[in-house]
Amino acid sequence: MKKFCAFAIAALAIIATIVYIGNKSFDAAADTEYLRIHVRANSNEQIDQSVKYKVKDEVVKFITPYAAQCVDKQSAIEVIGGILKDIENVCDEVLRENGFNYTSKAQVRSEQFPTRVYGDVTLEAGVYDALIIELGSGIGDNWWCVIYPPLCFTAANADVEYRSLIKEIIDKFFN
Numbered sequence: 718m719k720k721f722c723a724f725a726i727a728a729l730a731i732i733a734t735i736v737y738i739g740n741k742s743f744d745a746a747a748d749t750e751y752l753r754i755h756v757r758a759n760s761n762e763q764i765d766q767s768v769k770y771k772v773k774d775e776v777v778k779f780i781t782p783y784a785a786q787c788v789d790k791q792s793a794i795e796v797i798g799g800i801l802k803d804i805e806n807v808c809d810e811v812l813r814e815n816g817f818n819y820t821s822k823a824q825v826r827s828e829q830f831p832t833r834v835y836g837d838v839t840l841e842a843g844v845y846d847a848l849i850i851e852l853g854s855g856i857g858d859n860w861w862c863v864i865y866p867p868l869c870f871t872a873a874n875a876d877v878e879y880r881s882l883i884k885e886i887i888d889k890f891f892n
Contacts (some may be wrong), residue, residue: 745754750863752793753830753845754780759853769852770809772821773860776850779807784864790846793865797848798825808850819853833861835868 723780756776758769783800787793797804801823808821825848840863848864862868 733853746755749788750866751845751863752790752797752825753840754850754864755828755830755847755859755861756850757852757855758857759855760857761819762857765852765857768812768815768817769857769860771815772808772850772852775798775807775811779804780864781867784867785788787865788866789863792794793875794825797864801825804848804850812852817853817854820857822851824849830861832837835863840867 722889756769756773759765780797780800783796784793787796804823805821808823812819812821825846826845827846828849830840830842830845830847833840847861
């Protein structure tokens with residue numbers, strides 16, 4: 718009976734934790750829970766803005782499998798920080814293929830972001846950690862989104878699948 722009670726209490730604690738995490742609101746106080754991505758174009762010339770989106774598409778494809786492995790922001794920072802050179806290589810390849818002679822610079826650092834809405838989630842203005850990718854001079858308009866949690870990967874990227882490790886553990890436990 719004592720073992721059953723201990724098991725029941727542990728199960729309830731796990732369920733309560735999952736409900737809490739699942740219902741946790743995305744607000745300004747949660748700035749530290751996000752790793753954003755910011756791709757800055759070389760300039761505001763149409764050609765630089767156009768290649769920025771091509772670079773963005775390839776970078777998102779490249780980092781998606783890495784981001785899918787991350788279980789928290791710190792692991793996302795470590796994983797992305799460990800592949801910065803590879804990210805630059807992806808960017809530089811797209812730039813070369815499109816006839817540009819400038820290169821990219823990628824780094825993870827803290828920056829001020831304005832308020833941004835991603836579907837049902839609003840991230841308030843504030844300082845966030847981010848993967849910053851500068852193309853050439855990096856002074857043009859930019860594109861930004863969120864790497865962790867993966868808020869910018871939509872149904873349009875049907876081949877992208879993110880899993881919840883906690884949900885998988887619970888499903889395995891109760892099945």
